[in-house]
Amino acid sequence: MNKKLLGLALMSSIILGGAGLLSADEADAHGYVEKPAARGYQGSLDKNTIGWGPALEKYGMVITNPQSLEAPKGFPQAGPADGRIASANGGLGQISDFVLDNTGYNRWTKQEIKTGMNSFSWHYTAPHSTSKWHYYITKNGWNPEKPLARQDLQLIGEVKHDGSPASNNKTHQVNIPADHSGYHVVLAVWDVADTPNAFYNVIDVNIKGGGEITPPVEVAPATPTNVKTADVTTSSLKLTWDKVENAKEYNVYRDGKKVATVGGTQFNDANLAEKTTYSYQVEAVGTNGKISEKSAAVKATTQSSATEDNQKPTAPTSVHSMGTTETSVDLMWSKSTHFLGVKNYEVYRDGKKVATTEKTSFKDTGLKANTTYKYTVKAISVGGNVSESSAVFTVKTKEKEAETGKTTWDSNKVYTEGNKVIFNDLEYQAKWWNKGDRPDKSDAWKLLSDKVMGWESNKAYSGGDKVTYNGKTYKAKWWTQGDRPDNSSVWVVA
Ligand SMILES: [Cu+2]
Structure with missing residues (x-):
């Protein structure tokens, strides 16, 4: 049997949900470890080399959104369950995402690192206010074939933060113990200060140790300057x-x-x-x-509260959505500053004020599906001075499931099993996950319209597919490609 077909058939069985779940540019997530590449981020890179299907099968939905691995804070007491640490309890919440928890010595791409101090750099897609980052590594003697559990991990670093945005602290120095070598898993956790959640990233590393460590610096660091x-x-x-x-x-x-x-x-x-x-x-x-x-x-x-408020607050930044549905957008933004303090924020949808809030978040509801909205936020100082508008945040609500039933095929769109499209006036139905596979050319699609097309030598057919060849109609018995209908036992005259 064709290997690709096997893989894709498996794919279709593990992907749940409709096409609406598969948008590659979701803004409701916040960051990942970029260097050395975290497992999910590696998947998002791999999709460009091994292709979408195989990458999705190996890594799950995280390939579209490596910044999405979010679960409750409080690791190791709380946080994702043992065996679900790598996927942060399933990441985007689909069954398929648990594939990221798979284990095995040869399963994942390993990043080469050395013992001693290593830099771990984050890429933030929304620089949330942050309380700390913490790093763990698998203990010597852990079993790479078994599900990753808390008891396998030891703390190797903690980077404290003061609740300001994460963006002022992208790279952390973490010590990889000198007694570690070979394949290990590093767990990096980013604790967000203003939500109950944290981001969990595992990094598969191959540690080169022994003799490559620079001798430890014996002197105290220099005194901080320019305070x-x-x-x-x-x-x-x-x-x-x-x-x-x-x-x-x-x-x-x-x-x-x-x-x-x-x-x-x-x-x-x-x-x-x-x-x-x-x-x-x-x-x-x-x-x-x-x-x-x-x-x-x-x-x-510090200022006196009796001082006249004669300044605007800074404009809110990093407006983003924490989650978008068919009818709602969950907005969040970074704090504004003002010399006397910020009193509250005003949220504008398409130029109209829809909310005033003291928080740095607002859930806008009652929206239309599959519709683009533009949001801006302004800050108001204690004395009533209004800031400039934030940058415009554009977001599209999700498509209604029913509406995804019949649309014109789009080469850039991801389709999952059961999705129907129109292509050259004919209706096709997706047999499994696919993207960029032309319905008339690929066996990822089943022709629904009552029309039999001419046989093509480079097109794959599944059992039951019908074609015409030299005026006759043939039906495929099983999967086939390149077998001439008049000349192969795969085809029977219909
Ligand atoms: Cu957020």
Whole structure:
């Protein structure tokens, strides 16, 4: 039997749901580990080389959306179930996505890394406010053939964040233990601060160890410089400084007391008293655990709430949808800043105000299916000053299942079993998952219209398909390609 056919037949049996679920540009997800490539991201790269069908079969729907592997926060106590860690409990929520949890020594593409400090870089599609990232690796002696479970993993790194957007901390230094070598799985977890969820990415690595480790640095990192305050309001401010080489994280001191440890070069301090002067210092913690001198103290005085509000807040950024259905769009955006504080936000749909909210999210409901909407968000300061509009966020609601029944075939669209299309005035039905396969040329489609087409030598046919050849009508007994109907036992005269 034809191998491709076998694969695709299997495909059709594991893909559930209609064509509406398969849009490649969903904006309701937030990021993935880009370097070294996470398993799902590797799948999205593979689809360009091995093709959509095989990539989908191997990795599941994540190939369309490597940023979608989201599950509840709180790993390892909470989070995805054992055996469902790689798929984050099934990612986009389809049965087929559990294929990402498959195991096996030779199953996945391995990324070459070395023991010692390695950089892990994230690609954020929506830079949510973040509380931390944490990294795990499989313990020595784990069984690569068994489902990945918590007990197989050990913590190897934690990067704390202050609740500001993830975008100011894309690359993390994580230590791969010197006693590890060969195939291991790294689990990277991104804890979002303003939703109950986290993003879970596994990275299949092949660790080259032994002798390739650079000797550990013995000296303490340099003292952080260029410490500055910005965005000072009545109750908050932002502290920034320059990156220090070989620093793993930074301790932040307010009036001599440690108030935070962060992985990035920024700290947002909140809950301050108004009209009060605070003094800040930052020290670097080296990857070797050694601590730098404290930086020179930097002072800032919070605003008085009696100050006249004479400025606009910054415009909201990163407007995106956390989930789009036939009738709703779940909007989210990044906080605006204002020197006295932001009071609330206004949400506009196609230029009309549809909501005012104190939160940085709004679910718009009662929408029409398969319709494009344009959203903008504005921030309002405590004194009533209105920001500029955010960039326009364009989103299309999902198609109604019933409406996907009969449409003209589109070479860029993904079809699943049962989808019907019109091509050259004839109606076809998809037999399995396919994309870019012309209905009159591919055996992925069954002709529904009551018309028998001429036999073509390069087209594949399935059992039951009818063709005409030299004036006669033939019917295929089983799958065939290139077998001339008058000259092969695969065909019988109908
Ligand atoms: Cu979001």
